[in-house]
Structures are given as C-alpha cells and as structure tokens.
Amino acid sequence: MREIQASRITEEVARLCMEANFELEDDVRRALEKALETEESPAGKEVLRQILENADIANGERMPMCQDTGLAVVFAEIGQDVHVAGGGFEDAIHAGVKKGYTDGYLRKSSLADPVRGGNTGDNTPAVIHVRIVPGDAFRLWIVPKGGGSENMSRIAMMKPADGVEGIKKFVVDNVRAASGNPCPPIIVGVGIGGTFERCAWLAKKALLREIGSTHPDPFYADLEKELLRLVNDTGVGPMGLGGRTTALAVHIEVAPRHIASFPVSMNLNCHAARHKYIEL
Amino acid sequence: MAEYSMKTPLKDEDVRKLRAGDTVRISGTVYTARDAAHKRLVDLLDEEKDLPIPLEGQIIYYVGPSPTPPGKPIGSAGPTTSYRMDPYAPALMDKGLKGMIGKGARSTAVVDSMKKNTAVYFAATGGAAALISRSITAAEVVAYEDLGAEAIRKLTVKDFPVIVAQDCYGGNVYEDGQKQYAR
Numbered sequence: 001m002r003e004i005q006a007s008r009i010t011e012e013v014a015r016l017c018m019e020a021n022f023e024l025e026d027d028v029r030r031a032l033e034k035a036l037e038t039e040e041s042p043a044g045k046e047v048l049r050q051i052l053e054n055a056d057i058a059n060g061e062r063m064p065m066c067q068d069t070g071l072a073v074v075f076a077e078i079g080q081d082v083h084v085a086g087g088g089f090e091d092a093i094h095a096g097v098k099k100g101y102t103d104g105y106l107r108k109s110s111l112a113d114p115v116r117g118g119n120t121g122d123n124t125p126a127v128i129h130v131r132i133v134p135g136d137a138f139r140l141w142i143v144p145k146g147g148g149s150e151n152m153s154r155i156a157m158m159k160p161a162d163g164v165e166g167i168k169k170f171v172v173d174n175v176r177a178a179s180g181n182p183c184p185p186i187i188v189g190v191g192i193g194g195t196f197e198r199c200a201w202l203a204k205k206a207l208l209r210e211i212g213s214t215h216p217d218p219f220y221a222d223l224e225k226e227l228l229r230l231v232n233d234t235g236v237g238p239m240g241l242g243g244r245t246t247a248l249a250v251h252i253e254v255a256p257r258h259i260a261s262f263p264v265s266m267n268l269n270c271h272a273a274r275h276k277y278i279e280l
Numbered sequence: 281m282a283e284y285s286m287k288t289p290l291k292d293e294d295v296r297k298l299r300a301g302d303t304v305r306i307s308g309t310v311y312t313a314r315d316a317a318h319k320r321l322v323d324l325l326d327e328e329k330d331l332p333i334p335l336e337g338q339i340i341y342y343v344g345p346s347p348t349p350p351g352k353p354i355g356s357a358g359p360t361t362s363y364r365m366d367p368y369a370p371a372l373m374d375k376g377l378k379g380m381i382g383k384g385a386r387s388t389a390v391v392d393s394m395k396k397n398t399a400v401y402f403a404a405t406g407g408a409a410a411l412i413s414r415s416i417t418a419a420e421v422v423a424y425e426d427l428g429a430e431a432i433r434k435l436t437v438k439d440f441p442v443i444v445a446q447d448c449y450g451g452n453v454y455e456d457g458q459k460q461y462a463r
Contacts (some may be wrong), residue, residue: 041461043301043443043453047405054411058356067346067356067409067429105355107346107429117316119428148361148383148406179454181361181384183406235462239406240384241443242457272407 002079002136004280006087009140012278013096013126016142017072018104020274021064024055027211028273031248035185035238044243048185051238051271062104065272069106070144072097072126075208081136090128098122109147129201138280141208146270149186152178155200155265162262164223167192170264172230175247180240183270185248187211188231191265194255203267206251208275215252224250238271248273285439289337290378292398298444300451304402305439310339310381312433314360317424318368325371332423333432335372339379339402344429345419346409354419354435358409359383362401366390373397381442385454394448402442403453415440 024032029052036048058065074093084092101108101123110125112118127145154174158166171190178186191202214221227250237243248271257263281301286294288308298304311333313321324331342362346355362382369380370393378399383406386394394401404412418436425431445453 041457043457044461050405050408050411054405054408057414058410061410063349063352063410063413064346064356065410066407067344067358068360069346105347105349107344107355109344109429151361179385179458180403180406181363183383233463235458235460237457237461239403240454240458241403242454242459242461244461270407 001081001083003083003085004138006084006089006092008280009084009089009092010096010099012140012280013074013093013142014100014103016276016278017097017100017106017144020142020144020276021069021104021106022062023059024065025273025275028248028271029055031211032185032271035245035248039238039243039245041237041241041243043241044238044245047238047241048245064106066146066270067107068109068146068148069101070146070274071110072123073143073145073204074126074128075141075143075205076128076130077133077137077139078130079135079137080132082138093126093128094124097126098124140278140280142276143207144274146272149182149268149270152182153203153265153267155196155263157196158262158264160260160262166262167264168227168230171227171266172234174266175231176234176236178268179236182268184236184240185238185245185271187269187273188227188247188250189267189269190227190250190252191263191267192252192254193257194263195258195261196263198255199263199265200267202253202255203265206253207267207269207273209251211249211273220252220254224252288339290339291337295378295398295400295448298400298447300444300447300453300456302444304442304444306339306442307438307440308436310341310435310437310440312341312343312345312435314342314344314430315364316427316430317432318365320424322368322371325375336376337378338376339381340372340377341435342380342382345413345433346429348419354413354416356409357413357416359404359406362386369393373399385452386446391446391450394446395450398448400444400448401446403445404442412441
C-alpha cells in the first residue's frame with residue numbers, strides 16, 4: 001500500500017491552481033500561433049495577437065491571464081492501492097484551492113448559496129470528480145473553469161433517430177448561438193451517450209485532452225475533424241468578431257447509452273483553456 | 281474602420297461619430313459594475329433614490345477584477361459577458377449612461393435604448409485581462425465593497441483599447457463580421 005500525505009496533495013493543488021492561471025499551456029499556445037498564421041480576418045488576427053501578448057505578460061508578471069480564474073474543477077484517478085494519510089482526500093484538495101487562490105491573488109468566484117449568494121471567500125469548494133482505478137497511481141487534473149464559457153454549455157436528451165446528423169446540428173447551432181460569449185477561439189468538449197449526468201461529465205472530461213490529440217476510434221476521430229470544420233464554418237471567429245478560427249479543437253468522449261436515450265452534451269472552454277496535470 | 285482617442289465623460293456628438301468596427305482608445309474615468317451591482321443600482325432607481333455613482337456621460341465597464349497584488353493599481357481586469365446586464369442597461373441609459381464596455385452581443389431592448397439615448401457599446405478582448413490592466417492607472421472602490429470583485433470601482437484609464445461592437449445606429453460588428461467569414 002503506497003502512502004501519500006494529504007499535505008502534499010494540498011501543496012501541489014495550490015501550486016497548480018496558480019500555474020494554470022498564470023501560464024498558457026503549450027498545446028493551447030501552439031494552436032493559437034497556428035491560428036494567427038491561418039486567420040483571414042484582420043479583427044480576428046488582432047484578437048489572437050492580443051491573446052498571445054496577454055499570455056506573455058501574465059506569465060512574466062505572475063498574474064492571471066483572465067480575471068475570471070474560475071471555479072476549481074479537479075479530476076482525480078486514484079489507485080486502489082494508495083492510502084491518503086494525515087487528512088481527508090477531499091479536504092486536502094479544498095485546502096489546496098484555498099491556498100492557491102489566496103496566495104496567487106486569484107479571484108474568488110464561489111457563491112456559498114446559489115440563490116441567496118454570499119461569497120465563500122476562498123473559492124472553495126472545488127468541484128471534484130474521482131475514479132478509483134487498479135494499481136497505485138495518483139493522478140490529478142486541475143481545470144479552473146470560467147463562467148463565460150460554462151454558461152454557453154448545453155445538454156440535450158435527443159431521440160436515437162436523431163443520429164449523427166442530430167449531433168452535428170446540436171453542436172453547430174449551439175456554437176453559433178453562443179457567438180462571442182464563450183471567448184472564442186474555443187475548445188469544444190462533446191459528450192455522447194451515458195445517462196443525463198454521465199453525458200455532461202463526458203463533455204467536461206473531453207476538455208482535459210491535449211489539443212491536437214484525436215479520439216482513438218477512427219469513427220469518432222473523423223467526426224471530431226468534421227465538427228471542427230463545421231464549427232469554423234460558422235464564421236463566429238475570435239471573440240465573435242468574425243473569422244475562420246471559432247474553435248481550436250473538438251474533442252469527443254463517448255459512453256454506452258440506454259436503448260431509449262440519446263444524450264448529447266457540449267461543454268465549451270475559452271481560449272485560455274486552463275488545464276494542469278500531475279502524477280504523484 | 282476609423283480610429284479615435286476619446287476622453288470621458290462622453291458627449292452625444294462623440295457617440296454619433298462612432299460606427300461598429302471602429303477602434304477607440306479611452307482615457308479618463310470609467311466605472312465598473314457587473315451582475316450584483318447592476319441589480320442594486322436598478323433597485324435604487326425603482327425606489328427613486330440617489331445612485332452612488334454619476335451616470336451622465338459616463339461609461340460602465342463590465343468587469344470583476346482579480347485581487348490587486350502588492351505594487352499594482354489593480355489585478356487582471358478583462359471584460360465579462362455583457363448579455364447578463366441586458367435586463368438592467370436600458371434603465372441606466374435612460375439616466376444618462378453613454379457607454380458600456382464588455383464582450384458579446386446585446387439584446388434588442390438594449391440596442392433600442394442605445395438608439396433612443398445615443399449610447400454606444402464597446403467590446404474589449406475577453407481573456408486579455410493582464411494586457412488590459414496595463415491601461416488602468418488607478419482603481420478605488422466607491423460602492424458596495426461587500427460584493428468583493430463585484431464592487432463598483434472608479435477606474436482611471438489611459439488609452440484603454442476597445443472596438444465599437446454596436447453603435448447608436450444599430451450597427452453590429454458581430455453580425456457583419458460573422459456573415460463575412462461564414463461558409
């Protein structure tokens with residue numbers, strides 16, 4: 001049985017919350033630089049230039065790329081042969097979020113009560129998704145998630161008869177309707193199948209994937225490629241000002257479904273696309 | 281697309297010059313407000329009470345900055361999505377508000393109010409918050425400190441970079457731009 005100290009989890013989560021907000025990930029930077037080369041719209045190009053300059057300033061001055069430093073979403077894969085010692089696992093994550101958002105001068109955007117309000121003051125609680133897996137690995141993904149792109153995310157309980165064409169229409173219509181609101185160029189996470197809540201989880205999980213990666217199943221890899229083309233053909237463009245770069249990537253995750261159900265979800269991420277990974 | 285430098289407060293003739301797609305660098309005073317502050321302002325108007333900030337000729341920037349680190353006037357301060365303020369904006373324009381800065385398109389009711397009141401809607405680049413904060417030279421909380429990031433701040437800005445997203449004639453950079461690049 002491998003032992004991991006809760007205090008170590010807290011320290012790593014705090015560090016990654018800060019780094020995720022200060023540093024543009026390499027995969028996102030590469031995709032934005034490529035977009036700057038191919039974008040046809042002058043206004044779109046100017047937005048892309050500003051985004052890249054902003055990333056350099058944020059990194060150099062250790063300040064957040066975006067003032068909306070998000071709710072802290074944490075995905076964890078914990079080997080069943082790992083023992084977390086010296087404190088609770090979830091408590092350790094929340095403590096890390098509190099420390100990272102306080103020490104890093106990150107914005108606290110968490111309201112304690114969704115209707116009556118009241119800021120929790122330290123951006124806790126984190127939104128935690130855990131899977132217990134064989135072995136003794138301990139993997140964390142820290143995904144600070146902003147409100148602008150989250151608000152444009154959608155789920156539909158479609159009919160099985162809607163099929164692939166239904167999926168395409170759902171994604172393209174919703175990206176077009178979202179327009180400039182989710183801060184394009186966006187990453188489109190698509191969940192297909194599962195139950196209602198599994199489907200939403202799949203779309204979020206799709207945002208963890210590296211830009212440039214493709215689905216291992218060629219059928220879905222082709223669908224990702226086609227959806228990216230269709231989404232970019234909307235003309236929404238950087239910040240909705242019009243252009244050929246509406247999305248940097250479309251990632252699909254799938255799960256088995258009920259014979260009567262055809263859930264499809266779309267979780268959008270903005271161009272900051274913050275995601276950090278660590279294995280302890 | 282023209283380029284302008286403008287000082288606040290804005291006059292009707294300033295607003296009338298501007299067309300969707302123009303670039304503007306704003307200098308002077310800008311007030312911040314987002315969801316919760318807007319609700320309070322409009323509640324005060326409904327009760328016919330005085331507001332904690334002047335509106336005549338002013339610009340409201342939809343932003344909730346990150347906390348101010350030591351040695352800086354403000355933290356990162358990019359625009360938030362504007363449609364959430366659509367239910368409140370017409371009431372503020374009726375009281376003299378001339379400009380709004382945010383990101384994303386506005387409702388028909390807001391556009392109608394912009395035409396009626398000769399007001400303009402600017403867009404700043406969402407997510408370019410560290411870059412934008414460089415054009416903010418001073419910031420002080422002037423109302424609703426209990427709202428934290430959502431408190432109303434008086435910002436002093438110099439050459440704050442925006443484009444005219446929607447003008448007082450119904451011009452709309454989102455519609456025009458997207459049509460041009462759709463296939």
